Amino acid sequence: MSNAYLLDIIIISLATALLSFVAPKIKLPAVVGAILAGLIIGPSFLGLLKETVFISEIAQIGVIFLMFTAGIETDIAAMKKVGKAGFAIASLGVLAPIILGGWVAYLFNDSVQDAAMLQNVFVGVVLTATSVSITVQTLRELGKLNTDVGNAILVAAVIDDVLGLICITVVSSLVNKTVSVPVVLLKIVAFFALAAVTGKLAQMLFNKMGKWLDRRTINGPFLMVHVLCFCFGMAYVAETYFGVADIIGAFLAGLVLRTTPLANIIDRYIQPVSVVFLNPIFFANIGLTINLHYISPTLLYLSLALVAVAVVSKLIGCGLGAKLCGFSFKKSVQVGCGMICRGEVGLIAANKGMELGLMPSNFMPAVVVVVCATAIITPILLKIVMPDTATDMSVHDVAKWTSNGFRKLPGVLPRAIAVRAFHVHSKL
Numbered sequence: 001m002s003n004a005y006l007l008d009i010i011i012i013s014l015a016t017a018l019l020s021f022v023a024p025k026i027k028l029p030a031v032v033g034a035i036l037a038g039l040i041i042g043p044s045f046l047g048l049l050k051e052t053v054f055i056s057e058i059a060q061i062g063v064i065f066l067m068f069t070a071g072i073e074t075d076i077a078a079m080k081k082v083g084k085a086g087f088a089i090a091s092l093g094v095l096a097p098i099i100l101g102g103w104v105a106y107l108f109n110d111s112v113q114d115a116a117m118l119q120n121v122f123v124g125v126v127l128t129a130t131s132v133s134i135t136v137q138t139l140r141e142l143g144k145l146n147t148d149v150g151n152a153i154l155v156a157a158v159i160d161d162v163l164g165l166i167c168i169t170v171v172s173s174l175v176n177k178t179v180s181v182p183v184v185l186l187k188i189v190a191f192f193a194l195a196a197v198t199g200k201l202a203q204m205l206f207n208k209m210g211k212w213l214d215r216r217t218i219n220g221p222f223l224m225v226h227v228l229c230f231c232f233g234m235a236y237v238a239e240t241y242f243g244v245a246d247i248i249g250a251f252l253a254g255l256v257l258r259t260t261p262l263a264n265i266i267d268r269y270i271q272p273v274s275v276v277f278l279n280p281i282f283f284a285n286i287g288l289t290i291n292l293h294y295i296s297p298t299l300l301y302l303s304l305a306l307v308a309v310a311v312v313s314k315l316i317g318c319g320l321g322a323k324l325c326g327f328s329f330k331k332s333v334q335v336g337c338g339m340i341c342r343g344e345v346g347l348i349a350a351n352k353g354m355e356l357g358l359m360p361s362n363f364m365p366a367v368v369v370v371v372c373a374t375a376i377i378t379p380i381l382l383k384i385v386m387p388d389t390a391t392d393m394s395v396h397d398v399a400k401w402t403s404n405g406f407r408k409l410p411g412v413l414p415r416a417i418a419v420r421a422f423h424v425h426s427k428l
Contacts (some may be wrong), residue, residue, distance in 0.1 A: 016280035029379040038287025062282030071254020085325035086155030096317030098124035132157035138379040191242035199256040210261035303369040341378035
């Protein structure tokens with residue numbers, strides 16, 4: 001068995017650490033530095049690495065951890081306050097990309113007339129899918145995750161995922177008679193019903209665990225086995241059996257554990273692994289998927305048009321939804337910027353569309369460009385429209401935060417080793 005993957009991890013870790021450190025120096029979010037690191041070491045420039053199955057799977061675990069920790073850190077009471085706003089934001093944020101994306105597809109699509117109309121609509125539908133993972137990391141860096149804007153974005157992103165899935169199913173059912181819209185809707189409702197029941201049972205389990213485990217001498221591995229099984233189980237069941245994105249399952253798992261007395265301890269166990277190891281691989285993998293050598297003039301124009309639509313449609317749709325629900329103009333713009341990023345849901349939908357003949361073949365590379373470009377644009381725009389109040393969760397300074405957390409985590413590492421390992425000269 002080859003151990004080349006170890007060298008891949010070393011290269012990614014060093015590159016993301018360096019660029020994540022440099023990015024804030026030039027007024028860019030650290031997450032942009034990690035994505036650019038993947039772009040530089042990838043096939044577009046140095047060619048040191050390319051996307052592999054191993055890296056992709058580790059990256060997927062990274063995004064699951066990211067959304068899980070976002071759930072743990074989310075103020076549930078604050079989320080409830082922006083529930084109605086989240087629905088309005090998501091609804092208009094789905095409608096605008098369908099209209100504008102379909103219009104751009106109409107301009108570039110040279111398919112026969114009978115197929116073109118459905119294809120154009122489907123391209124617009126693909127652009128509806130918001131990926132909130134990068135937004136979450138950026139908001140965390142800016143100290144804005146647990147605010148009214150941050151909570152509105154999180155709620156809207158969950159609803160957006162469901163609405164986007166429904167739209168994709170409806171369009172697909174027009175050409176694939178095996179797809180049943182009522183069945184898909186029923187599965188979505190069933191998942192959230194199951195999540196509510198499972199969440200209640202898990203809440204009871206972890207509450208009891210918190211009572212009989214002395215948190216001063218808590219057995220970390222025993223606790224985290226149950227936590228990880230719950231997180232991965234929710235993610236697996238969501239996507240495998242109900243067709244809902246796995247990151248939604250992970251986010252809901254985090255929300256459940258947020259209500260338990262062990263929430264802070266769980267977060268402190270998860271964060272070091274997530275921030276130092278998994279997150280950099282996830283963000284770097286975005287850059288690794290890009291190969292700028294294969295972009296032709298026509299593809300470039302199409303990609304630029306779709307990127308522009310991806311940005312403008314969410315700014316207008318989600319921003320207008322936030323404004324109609326009482327947000328100020330400034331906060332409405334912030335919400336719109338936070339919803340711009342696209343992700344793996346769009347790529348999965350595009351691949352499905354290719355199989356059904358709903359996605360023109362020349363559009364697929366442009367969709368990949370949209371996903372990667374919005375991953376870079378979103379944190380930059382958020383940095384511009386939001387004042388920077390906290391940067392304590394970037395990769396290069398996680399050390400101090402982590403070492404402080406070890407004071408409450410006996411059994412993970414001896415304190416002296418923790419201090420040396422993270423090079424923090426502070427009194428524990």
